[in-house]
Amino acid sequence: MGAYVALLAGIGGVSAWCAVALVRRGRRGATENADGLLIEQAARLRAQQLRSEGRDFRAHPHGRPGSGSDRRY
Numbered sequence: 001m002g003a004y005v006a007l008l009a010g011i012g013g014v015s016a017w018c019a020v021a022l023v024r025r026g027r028r029g030a031t032e033n034a035d036g037l038l039i040e041q042a043a044r045l046r047a048q049q050l051r052s053e054g055r056d057f058r059a060h061p062h063g064r065p066g067s068g069s070d071r072r073y
Helices: 002-026 034-059
Strands: none
Touching: none
């Protein structure tokens, strides 16, 4: 019984540590160094491009004209 309680206490401790780590990570402010700012800017642009491509696909589900997806064999 003691081993079971110790196991549960260990699992509880690890889960509490993970929760604290995630909460602390979420509280960080904006990146302050130049490399981090460039990485964040590139990620935002990439996400924006992916979203716009997704909208384009929904508007034209068969692909763009001349893209090769409209060819029938």
